[in-house]
Amino acid sequence: MTKQAMAKVAWKPGTMLAPVPAVLVSCGGTGQWRPNLITIAWAGTVCSEPPMLSIAVRPERWSHPILTETGEFVVNVPGLAQARAVDWCGVVSGRDTDKFAGAELTPGAAQVVGCPIVQECPVNIECRTRQTLALGTHTLFLAEIVAVQVSAELLDESGRLMLERAELLAFAHGDYYALGKYVGHFGWSVAKRQTERDRQRRGGEE
Amino acid sequence: MTKQAMAKVAWKPGTMLAPVPAVLVSCGGTGQWRPNLITIAWAGTVCSEPPMLSIAVRPERWSHPILTETGEFVVNVPGLAQARAVDWCGVVSGRDTDKFAGAELTPGAAQVVGCPIVQECPVNIECRTRQTLALGTHTLFLAEIVAVQVSAELLDESGRLMLERAELLAFAHGDYYALGKYVGHFGWSVAKRQTERDRQRRGGEE
Numbered sequence: 257m258t259k260q261a262m263a264k265v266a267w268k269p270g271t272m273l274a275p276v277p278a279v280l281v282s283c284g285g286t287g288q289w290r291p292n293l294i295t296i297a298w299a300g301t302v303c304s305e306p307p308m309l310s311i312a313v314r315p316e317r318w319s320h321p322i323l324t325e326t327g328e329f330v331v332n333v334p335g336l337a338q339a340r341a342v343d344w345c346g347v348v349s350g351r352d353t354d355k356f357a358g359a360e361l362t363p364g365a366a367q368v369v370g371c372p373i374v375q376e377c378p379v380n381i382e383c384r385t386r387q388t389l390a391l392g393t394h395t396l397f398l399a400e401i402v403a404v405q406v407s408a409e410l411l412d413e414s415g416r417l418m419l420e421r422a423e424l425l426a427f428a429h430g431d432y433y434a435l436g437k438y439v440g441h442f443g444w445s446v447a448k449r450q451t452e453r454d455r456q457r458r459g460g461e462e
Numbered sequence: 463m464t465k466q467a468m469a470k471v472a473w474k475p476g477t478m479l480a481p482v483p484a485v486l487v488s489c490g491g492t493g494q495w496r497p498n499l500i501t502i503a504w505a506g507t508v509c510s511e512p513p514m515l516s517i518a519v520r521p522e523r524w525s526h527p528i529l530t531e532t533g534e535f536v537v538n539v540p541g542l543a544q545a546r547a548v549d550w551c552g553v554v555s556g557r558d559t560d561k562f563a564g565a566e567l568t569p570g571a572a573q574v575v576g577c578p579i580v581q582e583c584p585v586n587i588e589c590r591t592r593q594t595l596a597l598g599t600h601t602l603f604l605a606e607i608v609a610v611q612v613s614a615e616l617l618d619e620s621g622r623l624m625l626e627r628a629e630l631l632a633f634a635h636g637d638y639y640a641l642g643k644y645v646g647h648f649g650w651s652v653a654k655r656q657t658e659r660d661r662q663r664r665g666g667e668e
Contacts, residue, residue, distance in 0.1 A: 262581045265617060266573060267610040271507045272587050273483055273515050274539060274625065275632045275641060300506015301477045302518045303597040309479050310516065312508045333480060336645070343651035367472060375468045381478050387595075391509040391604070398597070401475045408469040417473070419480065419635040426481045426632050426641055427648075429625040435481060435632055436642020439542070442633075445549035 275426035275433065276300070278342050280332040280377060281311055282363070283322045286370035291363055293355040293374070294319040295346030297427045298394060299331065307401040309383065312394035318350040323397055327385045328369040332377035336423040336434050341376075343432065367403040378422035380405045420457070481632035481639065482506070484548050486538040486583060487517055488569070489528045492576035497569055499561040499580070500525040501552030503633045504600060505537065513607040515589065518600035524556040529603060533591045534575040538583035542629040542640050547582075549638065573609040584628035586611045626663070 276297050285291040298312035309331060313320050323329055334342050341359035348355065356363050356372075363372030366382050373380040383399035410421050424435045438457040444450075450458075482503050491497040504518035515537060519526050529535055540548050547565035554561065562569050562578075569578030572588050579586040589605035616627050632639045644663040650656075656664075 262568065262570075263614040264570065264579075264581070264586070264611040265614050267612045267623070269588075269607045269610050270513045271510055271515070271607070272539070272585055272610050272612075273485070273505060273507050273537060274585070275481060275483055275630050276507055277479055277481060279479070298507045298509075299479060300508075300516060300518075301479050301482055301504045302506070302516060302602050303504075303600040304477055305599040306597075307476045308597055309477070310506060310508060331479060333478070339645050340651045343646060343648065347649055347652050362468065364468075364470065373470075375470070379478055379480070380470070382475075389593075389604070391512075391514055393511040394509040396508050396604075398595070398602075401477070404473040404475050404478050405470040406473045406478075408471050411471060417635065420637070424481050424632075424634055425645065426630075428630055428641065429623065430648045431626070432645035432648075432650075433641040434643040434645060435634065435639040437640040439545050439631065439638035439640060440549060441638075442549065442636045443553055444638075445546045446553050 274428035277333070278425050278427040278432060280334055280338065280342055280345055280374050281319070281329050282332055282374055283319050283326060283329040283371050285372050286326055289322045289326065290354070291356060291372050292319050292322060292350035293345045293359065294350070295342050302398060309381065309399060309401060311397050313397065314394055320395065323385065324388065326370065328371055329383050329399070330366055330369060330371055330373050331381040331383060332374035333379035333381065334377050334425050336425060338376055339425055339432055342425060367405065369402065373405065378407045378410055480634035483539065484631050484633040484638060486540055486544065486548055486551055486580050487525070487535050488538055488580055489525050489532060489535040489577050491578050492532055495528045495532065496560070497562060497578050498525050498528060498556035499551045499565065500556070501548050508604060514604060515587065515607060516602055516604050518602050520600055526601065529591065530594065532576065534577055535589050536572055536575060536577055536579050537587040537589060538580035539585035539587065540583050540631050542631060544582055545631055545638055548631060573611065575608065579611065584613045584616055
């Protein structure tokens with residue numbers, strides 16, 4: 257790469273990490289709380305063992321007291337088929353809307369937590385909050401992953417998870433994208449030879 | 463969607479959030495520490511104001527004491543052109559390797575922090591750690607974003623950031639992907655009409 261091609265411009269310090277996930281978080285469905293959905297892009301994995309993730313939510317959001325009082329939620333990982341619902345659940349408030357009905361999504365049974373999963377989403381990650389941190393505009397919920405369900409159609413005949421069948425959605429700088437070209441598996445840069453699966457997924461090209 | 467198509471299978475509770483970013487974190491370059499690089503997929507945005515992100519790092523990693531002692535790092539967001547370097551920096555240790563040299567990456571000047579940026583990466587996010595949390599296998603570094611640089615070639619003639627030019631990389635379930643088809647901007651599901659930019663980016667289709 258030429259020096260010119262690598263020239264840099266100072267940009268406003270901001271939330272520029274990308275791509276990030278765009279997920280449907282479900283909560284409520286117990287006690288006084290109706291089931292609700294909130295779209296979250298400020299989410300990430302934070303620990304492998306115990307498996308943990310974080311979601312960041314503004315205190316003024318309708319879901320915030322539901323999350324703090326119940327201590328439970330489900331991260332529903334959407335596919336391309338849920339893209340419109342993901343966006344819609346990010347701009348409408350659950351204060352005066354049944355978002356499951358409005359987004360034409362089906363509440364399904366979780367395994368461990370009290371709130372519903374989104375049945376249409378290919379991956380459902382049930383979480384119990386361990387710690388909350390007030391960071392500024394957002395409260396960070398650090399949660400343990402206590403159960404996972406995947407759509408049966410993601411498994412191949414040997415029971416292997418083929419997550420590429422989920423047609424996952426990514427978010428970058430205000431825009432949603434589908435995942436595109438397969439680049440390689442973790443460790444491919446030092447692999448002695450290409451695996452058969454790699455060859456298939458790259459469509460034969462090196 | 464039919465009931466059959468939405469059938470669920472219980473899966474092992476694990477780090478199933480996807481896609482997540484795959485970034486090159488640079489650190490060191492001050493005091494006793496040589497500059498180093500570490501590939502991180504357990505990263506996420508955690509607050510909008512102040513802008514903050516988190517990275518999760520295992521204590522046994524060579525970068526861990528560098529991060530805890532210096533309190534500074536840069537999240538270098540790679541493009542497809544850096545995919546091999548991203549993978550390689552994730553499998554090799556900086557204990558006995560100069561990873562900048564080994565990955566043929568150029569250390570560049572940060573604006574605020576003491577460690578180098580990766581000049582080739584289209585977006586460089588300078589961070590100062592505010593808090594660390596020992597969560598289990600990983601330490602979570604919660605950091606404020608104190609400066610950002612972007613590659614000049616990402617800007618259009620009016621100075622607008624066209625992040626899609628960066629050809630960002632995503633990570634899902636052990637695999638790297640390029641970002642693919644543009645789906646829409648945040649709020650498109652309730653937009654009264656398609657914007658000209660949307661039309662262009664979708665290639666004319668609705």
